[in-house]
């Protein structure tokens with residue numbers, strides 16, 4: 001489990017359109033870059049599930065990549081268990097990427113990647129358990145290109161959960177899943193968290209995901225992103241959005257905050 005602190009984090013990318021090769025031209029504007037994240041300060045407690053919402057393109061994935069150490073901040077820092085993140089720290093953190101499966105390996109071999117430390121028999125059992133969990137039983141010997149988009153995502157989930165890292169970082173883990181699979185896997189993530197209590201960061205576009213899963217909800221503003229809302233959800237689980245008035249009010253507030261004037 002990790003404690004994560006984000007201090008005065010800024011990120012900007014060089015504005016390539018403004019870069020000039022001429023030695024006489026002033027490149028200072030280009031090197032200032034396009035601001036993506038602006039002075040982000042956040043703290044995530046050990047074992048917390050943090051759901052991050054925000055408009056498309058505001059910098060959510062960029063924020064996750066910096067927490068995982070895949071990208072360097074332009075200013076500020078990320079501390080994991082009080083130690084500054086200076087590069088990828090894959091043993092403790094796992095990121096679900098959009099197409100993170102290794103294409104030359106079967107589903108079985110992809111899930112096996114995180115379980116190589118186990119004895120062969122225990123490993124086999126664990127791989128099968130994770131594959132069954134995401135309902136890919138009988139598809140384990142197929143390659144990623146032979147799976148549908150939703151099945152690929154389920155295989156990625158199985159692999160990520162199998163790695164059992166200190167922090168789980170998930171970038172839109174349910175995108176591309178059909179409604180029922182989305183609900184099922186979301187439930188699995190909640191149940192799994194009850195068991196293992198890892199610090200879990202989830203970027204989602206689905207407000208209900210955030211309300212059902214989050215101990216904390218973060219809403220980022222449009223670019224350059226600032227923290228628009230940081231709210232602890234002190235509700236037990238399972239949560240029922242239809243019955244809990246406070247959650248329903250928060251749901252309306254979140255829709256409004258994200259630019260939809262009526263909740264759907």
Ligand SMILES: Nc1ncnc2c1ncn2[C@@H]1O[C@H](COP(=O)(O)OP(=O)(O)OP(=O)(O)O)[C@@H](O)[C@H]1O
Pocket residue numbers: 013014036054055056057058059060061062063
């Ligand atoms: N390597 C890069 N070079 C230049 N600009 C980049 C780079 N990576 C991301 N960006 C820009 O940073 C902004 C934020 O991107 P990011 O992927 O973090 O958004 P996001 O909030 O995850 O969006 P979405 O919800 O659509 O996934 C975008 O405008 C994107 O164009």
Ligand SMILES: [Mg+2]
Pocket residue numbers: 060061062171
């Ligand atoms: Mg993204």
